[in-house]
Amino acid sequence: MTGAGTAIWGVGTSAFGKQTSLGGPRLAWQATVEALDDAGLQASDIDAVYAGTVFGDPGTVTRCLQQIGIVEVPVITIENACASGTSAFHEARESVEIGRYERVLAFGIETMTAHFDGAISPIASDPDGAQGYAMPSIYGMSATRYKYEFGVTDEQMAEVAVKNRRHAMGNPRAQHHKTVTVEQVLGSRMVADPITLFQCCSIADAAAAAVIGPLGGSRDPRGEVTIRSSALRSGRLWDHTTDKVWGWDIVADTAAQAYEAAGVSVEDINVFEVHDAFTIGEIITTEALGICELGEGGRLVESGHTSLGGLQPVNPSGGLLSRGHPLGATGLAQIAEIAWQLRGMAADRQVPGARLGAVETMGGGTAGIDGNACVVTVLEQVG
Amino acid sequence: MPSLITTPPERAGADPRPELAIHEGRVLLTGSRCGDCGYPQAVNPPRCPICGSHGMVPATFGPKGTVFSSTVLRIPVPDRTPPFTLAYVDVDEGPRILAHVDGPDEALVPGSEVVLSGWSEHGDPVVRRSGP
Ligand SMILES: [Zn+2]
Numbered sequence: 072m073t074g075a076g077t078a079i080w081g082v083g084t085s086a087f088g089k090q091t092s093l094g095g096p097r098l099a100w101q102a103t104v105e106a107l108d109d110a111g112l113q114a115s116d117i118d119a120v121y122a123g124t125v126f127g128d129p130g131t132v133t134r135c136l137q138q139i140g141i142v143e144v145p146v147i148t149i150e151n152a153c154a155s156g157t158s159a160f161h162e163a164r165e166s167v168e169i170g171r172y173e174r175v176l177a178f179g180i181e182t183m184t185a186h187f188d189g190a191i192s193p194i195a196s197d198p199d200g201a202q203g204y205a206m207p208s209i210y211g212m213s214a215t216r217y218k219y220e221f222g223v224t225d226e227q228m229a230e231v232a233v234k235n236r237r238h239a240m241g242n243p244r245a246q247h248h249k250t251v252t253v254e255q256v257l258g259s260r261m262v263a264d265p266i267t268l269f270q271c272c273s274i275a276d277a278a279a280a281a282v283i284g285p286l287g288g289s290r291d292p293r294g295e296v297t298i299r300s301s302a303l304r305s306g307r308l309w310d311h312t313t314d315k316v317w318g319w320d321i322v323a324d325t326a327a328q329a330y331e332a333a334g335v336s337v338e339d340i341n342v343f344e345v346h347d348a349f350t351i352g353e354i355i356t357t358e359a360l361g362i363c364e365l366g367e368g369g370r371l372v373e374s375g376h377t378s379l380g381g382l383q384p385v386n387p388s389g390g391l392l393s394r395g396h397p398l399g400a401t402g403l404a405q406i407a408e409i410a411w412q413l414r415g416m417a418a419d420r421q422v423p424g425a426r427l428g429a430v431e432t433m434g435g436g437t438a439g440i441d442g443n444a445c446v447v448t449v450l451e452q453v454g
Numbered sequence: 455m456p457s458l459i460t461t462p463p464e465r466a467g468a469d470p471r472p473e474l475a476i477h478e479g480r481v482l483l484t485g486s487r488c489g490d491c492g493y494p495q496a497v498n499p500p501r502c503p504i505c506g507s508h509g510m511v512p513a514t515f516g517p518k519g520t521v522f523s524s525t526v527l528r529i530p531v532p533d534r535t536p537p538f539t540l541a542y543v544d545v546d547e548g549p550r551i552l553a554h555v556d557g558p559d560e561a562l563v564p565g566s567e568v569v570l571s572g573w574s575e576h577g578d579p580v581v582r583r584s585g586p
Contacts, residue, residue, distance in 0.1 A: 192532050198470040198496070199552045202578045203527065203534045211525030211561075212542060219523075219564040264526040264561045308503060311494075311550040316523070438470075438552065 076286035077167045078295035078453065080174075081110030082407035084279040087394040088246040091184040091276060095127070099135030099180055102278035102400075106176070110282035111290035114140035117282075118172040121163040122148045123155030123179040124399035126186045135180060135278070152434025153346060154303075155179060156279065156402025157446035161303040163283045164448075173288070177281045177406075181397035183274035191274075199438035207271055209435060210349035211263030213316040217351060218265065220314075220366070225265055227369030229256035231350035232269050232392055234378050239389025241379075241419030246275055246395040256350075270350040275395025279403035281410070286453075293454060296410045299427075300332035301448040306441030313441075318352070318433055321442035322359035326431065329447035330361075337361035340383065340449070341425040342412050344405035346433045347390040356431060357385060360447075379420060387412065387420045402432040402446065413452040426452045458556050458580055460572040472496040472551040472579050474570060475514065481570040482514040483545050483579070494548045515548025517570040519581065522550060524562040534576065543568055543581055556582040 083105025085098040107114060120141060122132040132148050151158040156179030163177035183191075190207060194200035217223040233253055239245040251269055259268040289295055306321035307313075313320070330336060337360060345360065347353035354368035362383055363371040371377060377385035388394065388408040391401060409428035411417045433445040462475060473484045473496070486498035489509035493502055496515075501508055524541040539555035541562050554574045555562060562568070567585035574580050 190529055190531070196468070196470055198472060201469065201471045202540070202552055202554065203531045203538065203576075204540060204552055205527060205529065205531050207529065208525050208527045208540055211527070212523040212540075215525055215561050216523040216564055261526075261528050263528065266525075309550075311544045311548070314522075 077164050077283060077298045078286040079281050079298060079406070079410050079450070080284045080289040080295055081106045081108070081282040082280065082410045083109060084244060084404050084407050085277045086244050087275045087277040087397065087404065089184050089274070089276060093276065095131060095180055095182050096135045096138065098276060098278040100139050102280040103136065103139060103176065103178065106280040106282050112174060112282060116174050117141055117144060117176045118174050119144050119166060120146045120176045120178055121159040121166070122146065123151065123159040123402060124148060124181055125150055125152060125155050126181060126183065127399065131180065132178065141176065151444035152436050153348065153396070153398050154402060154432040154434035154444040154446050155399045157405070157430060157432040157448065158303055158444055160281060160403060160406055160448065161301045161446050164298050164301050167283050167285060173284060175283045177283055177403060179399040179401070179403040180278040181399040182276045183397050184276050187274055194436055197436065197438050200436065206436070207263035207266055207349065209317060210351050211266045213355060214265050214351040216316050217354065221369065223354065223369035225257055226253055227373050228270060228350040228354065229253040230372045231347060231353045232256045234372060235347060235386050235390040235392040238379055238387050238420055239393030242388050242393065245389045245393040246273055247393045266349055266351065272348045272391040273395040275397040277397040277400040277404065279400045279407055281403055281406050294414065295453045296413050297451040297453055299335065299449040299451050300329045301446065302328035302332065303444065303446045305444055309439060309441040316355060318435060318442050319355055319359050321445045322356055322431060322433055325445040325447045326360045329449055333449040335427060335449055340427050340429045342387060342409065342422040342428045343383065343385045343431065344388060344390070344408050345385055345431045347386055347392050348396055353385065353390070356433070360431060379422065384422050387417065387422055405430045405432060409450050413450060457575050458572050459575065463573050463577045465577065471577070474573065474579050477514060480517045481572055482516045483548055483551065483570060484514055485549060486510040487513040496549045496551050515545045518584065519543040519545040519568050519570065521562045521564055521566040521568055523564050524555065526559050526561055541568065541581060551579065553579040553581045556580050
């Protein structure tokens with residue numbers, strides 16, 4: 072069934088920030104044209120589009136792509152909460168892997184400022200959302216539990232924001248270009264105890280894209296990035312039988328599947344882009360990915376292991392805490408960052424000699440399940 | 455949190471929130487328990503999600519429970535005025551539910567004992583501390 076493998080041929084993104092006046096199509100053109108140019112393709116070369124968007128109006132994706140000539144092809148839009156962009160990537164990769172299509176655009180977009188002034192409104196049809204349970208409170212719950220169960224400190228959580236904001240100083244496309252201190256992070260206003268404002272990602276408007284095709288099939292195969300594996304799943308039931316915080320098991324289960332399919336172990340991976348929508352989220356995720364043991368995530372970030380210059384940098388782009396979080400675009404921005412890292416194109420934030428990278432995105436908002444969707448993909452430098 | 459309501463509010467058919475009811479003066483959580491494997495839920499679906507049994511039996515749970523975790527939301531959300539305290543509560547012998555907390559604007563320590571006590575002015579299930 073599977074052929075000789077699948078690769079990323081090109082990537083592109085818009086800038087990330089509050090840019091309401093640009094509107095969806097212009098953000099989409101920036102990201103898509105950059106990805107097509109990077110892959111050496113014309114719009115008419117694209118066989119199919121898999122796209123992720125969450126709050127987009129009906130028809131958003133076709134409206135974004137028609138005027139740059141991506142027409143007369145299947146366009147499939149996926150909603151998987153924060154993991155919508157990487158879900159589109161996963162399906163695009165799968166479609167090439169099984170030979171359904173040859174040159175596929177994975178695309179993600181979100182124009183958050185058109186829908187929200189601040190935090191995303193809770194989902195009124197959800198048992199938790201109907202109680203006013205906004206996203207920051209989900210992570211507030213996890214942070215309270217981690218302080219109680221593992222003694223994670225406010226300073227360790229703040230350190231995630233300090234690190235990722237520092238990383239973003241090398242990323243011209245990030246929304247925030249200002250370092251913060253632990254004191255500033257903890258002194259910012261309380262949002263959902265014990266999570267403060269600077270520990271929450273901002274909303275943003277952005278688009279991101281990747282062109283996927285058979286490994287070795289592009290015009291300049293040395294510029295390809297091998298997709299060693301990709302895994303996508305929904306969570307287990309999250310109920311009274313578990314002492315794990317919400318979202319731990321889904322990341323661990325998805326990562327295990329992705330590592331096994333790639334034939335790698337976590338120690339082999341040189342660089343990660345992970346879902347740090349809130350500081351505690353990165354702490355939980357680094358544990359669930361196996362970078363450290365359960366309960367050790369706070370000490371891990373403190374140790375410098377996940378900083379640029381450390382052994383396994385996490386979020387060299389600055390992560391969601393620095394880019395902001397345009398839900399549909401986030402996953403493909405993570406993919407783009409790892410692609411640039413593996414090609415040695417990440418300039419001031421380059422992880423020296425990175426050969427193997429991983430992306431993790433996790434989306435939630437549904438009560439009683441350990442996450443709507445998680446994607447973990449393992450990428451490798453060609454050659 | 456302002457004004458605890460202790461008589462069942464009117465409830466729209468599609469209201470997804472956990473449903474409380476008063477039985478013999480006590481506030482209990484309504485739901486179902488699997489007749490085969492015993493799995494409890496705050497809803498009553500036609501099949502058990504754990505063992506696949508069709509034998510879900512209506513059940514009530516509580517009034518006591520234990521806090522899994524808690525937080526205070528301090529930003530505005532539509533139709534509500536911050537701050538308000540929330541907790542995940544493992545209801546005794548029953549499911550884990552989200553509830554509002556009647557008390558100071560202070561997250562409860564995990565492991566705290568709580569009791570189901572009524573409804574918020576918005577019709578949310580409410581618990582309050584009952585012990586350590
Ligand atoms: Zn059962």
